Amino acid sequence: MAEFQEISKLSALHPKPAGLVLQYGTSGFRTNAKQLDHIMFRMGLLATVRSKKTKATIGVMVTASHNPEEDNGVKLVDPMGEMVTQDWEEHATQLANADQEDLLTALKNIIEKEAINMSQEANVFVGKDTRSSSASLSQAVLDGVSALGGHSKDYGLVTTPQLHYMVCCQNTQGKYGEATVEGYYTKFCQAFIQLTKNTSNRTDDQKHLCLDGANGIGALKVREMESHLKKELQISLNNDGSKGRLNHQCGADYVKVQQKPPTGAHRINPGERCCSFDGDADRIVYYYTDSEGTFHLLDGDKMATLISTFLKELLTQAGLDLKIAVVQTAYANGSSTHYLENTMKVLVRCTKTGVKHLHHVAQEFDVGVYFEANGHGTVLFSKAAEEKIQQLAEDTNVNDERKKAALLLRNTINVINQTVGDAISDMLLIEAILAIKGMTIQQWDTIYTDLPNRQLKVKVADRRVIDTTDAERRAVTPAGLQEAIDNLVKKYRQARSFVRPSGTEDVVRVYAEADTQESADALAHEVSLAVYRLAGGVGDEPKPLH
Numbered sequence: 001m002a003e004f005q006e007i008s009k010l011s012a013l014h015p016k017p018a019g020l021v022l023q024y025g026t027s028g029f030r031t032n033a034k035q036l037d038h039i040m041f042r043m044g045l046l047a048t049v050r051s052k053k054t055k056a057t058i059g060v061m062v063t064a065s066h067n068p069e070e071d072n073g074v075k076l077v078d079p080m081g082e083m084v085t086q087d088w089e090e091h092a093t094q095l096a097n098a099d100q101e102d103l104l105t106a107l108k109n110i111i112e113k114e115a116i117n118m119s120q121e122a123n124v125f126v127g128k129d130t131r132s133s134s135a136s137l138s139q140a141v142l143d144g145v146s147a148l149g150g151h152s153k154d155y156g157l158v159t160t161p162q163l164h165y166m167v168c169c170q171n172t173q174g175k176y177g178e179a180t181v182e183g184y185y186t187k188f189c190q191a192f193i194q195l196t197k198n199t200s201n202r203t204d205d206q207k208h209l210c211l212d213g214a215n216g217i218g219a220l221k222v223r224e225m226e227s228h229l230k231k232e233l234q235i236s237l238n239n240d241g242s243k244g245r246l247n248h249q250c251g252a253d254y255v256k257v258q259q260k261p262p263t264g265a266h267r268i269n270p271g272e273r274c275c276s277f278d279g280d281a282d283r284i285v286y287y288y289t290d291s292e293g294t295f296h297l298l299d300g301d302k303m304a305t306l307i308s309t310f311l312k313e314l315l316t317q318a319g320l321d322l323k324i325a326v327v328q329t330a331y332a333n334g335s336s337t338h339y340l341e342n343t344m345k346v347l348v349r350c351t352k353t354g355v356k357h358l359h360h361v362a363q364e365f366d367v368g369v370y371f372e373a374n375g376h377g378t379v380l381f382s383k384a385a386e387e388k389i390q391q392l393a394e395d396t397n398v399n400d401e402r403k404k405a406a407l408l409l410r411n412t413i414n415v416i417n418q419t420v421g422d423a424i425s426d427m428l429l430i431e432a433i434l435a436i437k438g439m440t441i442q443q444w445d446t447i448y449t450d451l452p453n454r455q456l457k458v459k460v461a462d463r464r465v466i467d468t469t470d471a472e473r474r475a476v477t478p479a480g481l482q483e484a485i486d487n488l489v490k491k492y493r494q495a496r497s498f499v500r501p502s503g504t505e506d507v508v509r510v511y512a513e514a515d516t517q518e519s520a521d522a523l524a525h526e527v528s529l530a531v532y533r534l535a536g537g538v539g540d541e542p543k544p545l546h
C-alpha cells in the first residue's frame with residue numbers, strides 16, 4: 001500500500017538508536033529528550049491506527065510532567081479523554097522497540113491483530129508542554145500521523161488535561177464543551193463564578209491565591225485564563241517561566257517530596273493560601289506556613305477529603321440517594337482513610353498506584369472521588385447521577401434547600417474536568433468549596449491530622465523480585481519479606497509500612513507511617529534494610545536517617 005512506502009521513507013528521518021529499549025510505563029514513554037525522536041514518530045503512527053480502530057479522535061501529548069527540563073515523554077489519550085488501554089500500551093512498547101528495518105512488520109502486526117480497516121479516516125490531536133525539545137518532538141508525532149494519511153490538529157502549547165478535554169469534547173460532539181482553549185476557560189470559569197456568586201461576603205484574602213506555576217505550561221495557561229475569572233479569583237503567579245527553570249526547586253512534586261515551599265516564590269505571609277502545579281498541570285498541592293514558620297502541606301488526601309465531604313453534604317441536602325466513594329492508593333495517609341471511613345462514613349477503596357487504576361475504580365460509583373497522595377485526582381459522576389442532579393435542578397416542585405443543593409451540584413459537575421486529574425480545574429473546585437464553606441486553609445487543614453510518614457528508595461539488582469498483592473500493600477515475594485515487615489510494624493504505634501517496585505524509576509519504594517516522625521523514620525529505615533537484605537540490595541546498606 002502507498003502509505004507503507006511513505007512510512008519507510010519517513011521513518012528513516014526518525015531513526016531508532018541501536019539497542020535502545022523503552023517501556024510504555026505508568027505515564028507513557030519518558031526519558032532524555034535526545035532519545036525520543038523515533039518514539040514520537042512511531043506514536044504518531046500508533047495514534048493514527050488507534051483512531052481508525054475506535055473511529056474517533058485520539059490525543060497525543062508531548063510532556064515529561066514533573067521530570068527535569070532535559071527529559072521529555074509522550075502519552076496517548078483515548079476517545080473519552082481517558083488514558084489509552086493496557087493492550088494498546090503493549091502495542092506502543094512493541095512499536096517503540098522494533099528495530100528500524102522491522103518497523104513496518106511491527107506496525108502490520110498490530111494492524112492485523114486489531115483487524116484495522118485501513119481505509120477508515122483517522123484524526124489525531126497533538127499538544128505539547130513548554131520544554132525546549134517539545135517543538136521538534138511534537139513535529140515528529142505530526143509526521144507519523146501524516147505518514148499514515150491521518151488528519152491532525154496541532155493544539156501547540158496546552159496542559160495535559162486540556163488536551164484530554166479537547167479529545168473528549170471532539171468525540172462527544174461538543175456535549176462536554178467546545179474543543180478549544182477558549183471553550184475550556186469558558187466552561188470551567190463560568191462554573192466557578194456560578195458556584196461562588198452567592199458568597200458575596202468573601203474577603204480579599206479569600207479571593208486571593210498564591211500559585212507556583214513550576215515554570216511550566218500551567219503558568220502560561222493560568223495567565224491566559226485570568227480574564228475569564230472576572231477578579232473572583234485573584235492569582236499571584238510565581239515561577240511563571242520568565243526566569244527559573246522548569247520544575248527546578250519548584251512545582252507540586254518538589255513541594256510534596258521535600259515538604260517545603262518552592263523557591264522563586266514571593267515571601268509567603270503566615271496563613272497565606274498557596275498552591276503548586278506540576279510541569280504539565282495535571283497535579284496540584286496546597287500549603288501554607290503558620291505564624292511559627294511551620295510548613296503545612298495539604299496533599300491529594302486532604303483534597304479528596306474536602307471534596308467528598310462537600311459532595312456528601314450536598315447530596316444529603318438534595319435528598320439524592322447516590323453512592324459516593326473515595327478511591328485512594330496505599331500511599332494515602334492512614335489518618336485520611338480513618339477520617340473518611342469512621343467520621344464521614346464514606347466508602348473508601350484502595351487501588352494500585354497509577355491514576356488509570358484509580359480512574360477505573362471511581363467509574364464504579366455514582367460519584368467517585370479519586371486522588372493520589374501526590375495531588376493527581378478528579379471526581380467522576382455516572383451518567384445516571386448527572387441526570388438525576390440535572391432533573392432536580394430543573395424541577396419546579398422542590399423546596400428551596402433541595403433546589404439550592406441541586407444547583408450547586410450541577411455547577412460543581414461543570415467545574416470539574418472528569419477526563420483526568422487537572423490542576424486548573426481542581427484549583428477552581430477547591431477555591432469554590434472554601435469560598436462556599438467560608439473556610440480558611442488552616443481550618444481545612446485541621447479536619448484531620450496527618451500521621452507522620454516517610455518514603456525511601458532502595459536500589460536492588462532486579463526490582464521485579466518483589467511481587468505484591470492487596471493493592472500493593474503486601475509483598476508476596478521474596479520469601480520472608482512480608483513477615484519481616486509485619487514484625488517491624490508491630491514495634492511501633494499506629495504504624496503501617498509497605499514496599500513495592502516503582503513503575504517509573506529503577507528503585508523499590510518503601511513507605512512507613514507511625515505516631516511520631518522518629519518512629520516513622522526508624523520504621524522506614526528498618527524496612528529498607530529488610531528489602532536490601534532479602535531482595536538483593538546493591539551498593540551500600542541503607543543508613544539510618546538520624
Ligand SMILES: CC(=O)N[C@H]1[C@@H](OP(=O)(O)O)O[C@H](CO)[C@@H](O)[C@@H]1O
Nearest residue numbers: 026027354355372374502503504505
Ligand atoms: C509514590 C508515588 O508518588 N508514585 C508516583 C510515581 O509512580 P511509581 O510507580 O511509584 O514510580 O509516578 C506515577 C506517574 O506519575 C504516579 O502516578 C505515582 O503516584
Ligand SMILES: [Mg+2]
Nearest residue numbers: 065278280282
Ligand atoms: Mg504531571
